[in-house]
Amino acid sequence: MLTSSSRLPRAAPRNLPLTTFVVLAACAAWVRAGQPDQIAVEKDIVYGKGGDVELHLDLARPPTGDGPFPLVVCIHGGGWRGGNKVGYHGRLREFAKRGYVAAAVQYRFCPQHKFPAQIEDVKCAVRFLRAHAKEYKIDPTKVAAMGDSAGGHLSLLLGLMDPADGLEGNGGCADQSSKVQAVVNYFGPTDFTMPVAANVIGTALVADFLGTVDQKAPVVARASPITYVSAGDPPILTFQGTADPLVPMVHAKSLHEALKKAGVPEHLETIEGGGHGFAGPAYTRTVNLTYEFLDEHLKGKAPVKSAVEKTADKPKEASPKVEAASARQQDLNGIQDRLRAKVMNHLLANPNDFKGAIEAVEKDKEYQDNKNDLPQVKALLDQWRKAAK
Secondary structure, eight states, X not given: OEEOXXXXXXXXXXXXXXXXXXXXXXXXXXXXXOOOOSOOEEEEEEEEEETTEEEEEEEEOOSXXXXXXXXXXXXXXXXXXXXXXXXGHHHHHHHHHTTOEEEEEOOOOTTTSOTTHHHHHHHHHHHHHHHTHHHHTEEEEEEEEEEETHHHHHHHXXXXXXXXXXXXXXXXXXXXXXXXXXXXXXXXXXXXXXXXXXXXXXXXXXXXXXXXXXXXXXXXXXXXXXXXXXXXXXXXXXXXETTOSSSOHHHHHHHHHHHHHHTOOEEEEEEETOBSBOOHHHHHHHHHHHHHHHHHHHHOXXXXXXXXXXXXXXXXXXXXXXXXXXXXXXXXXXXXXXXXXXXXXXXXXXXXXXXXXXXXXXXXHHHHHHGGGOHHHHHHHHHHHHHHO
């Protein structure tokens, strides 16, 4: 079991305003800060249309080699109604360094666009990338989806749904498949047919997304990944905190019990005491397990050692320059973790006080001294400013 060094309270106030829940979900899923490197992120590539909305994705590729490379499609969280693909830029670069093409995708938000708009959009993104596989040096037979929270939910649907299940939409590239070959799910909801009162995803949040909270409504089962579990589905790795105040543990457990019953390769990694997002050693372990899982299922590399064994190994000696860069990155990660905790605690104590949360970050001395190396924090501050208006 893992222990998160930065956790949310075991129970969230049930009267916490919906917008605050969404922002907490977004800041809980902050991607690690990263320093600029030689991996370029190609931004705002148009991949299709959702209704009259033009949809974009950001993409990073390995700096050398002719490919084709396996593809990882990254889907951000935010309650299906917020978030930004820029939050995955650090992970896109890291995947590219490791020999993957990686894309972070935009999708339409509720309540203006209710389900199935979101799954139609990310399915379109997968089809677009397959259609342009030669251009982007992608192996179209080796595609994974990865996401956190709402993004985890959509990633699961990409892996579990078959063409006969529909919901492909009319965004483009209809001749391509949207099915992926592996899924990494960070604390995404899996079954909306469970009574809403029994989980703290929130009645209003689900209603905005699905248009109803009636568990008997057809759309509720249709939006639940567990509905589509069947033999032959791709391998699925889930990370779930036992103290998650937004997505109860039962979501992950029920899904993985169904996967086992169907004979689908699966692994549920429980983060003991973890909330809706992880930090410190728990975060590092989930990252290592993700790379190991994808290397195994997209590159055919059987894991030689577990992530636990790897972290126990004595580190190899590194050059002073490498050691300095590593120390700097650890410092940035620590600053970002502390700022995240500050924001989450402020919003839990002062619901919807986004201006106060922004001010708390902007006045923080370490943020002021390092903000140019904390692009994800700056991007989320911009998002909170919009929420504060």
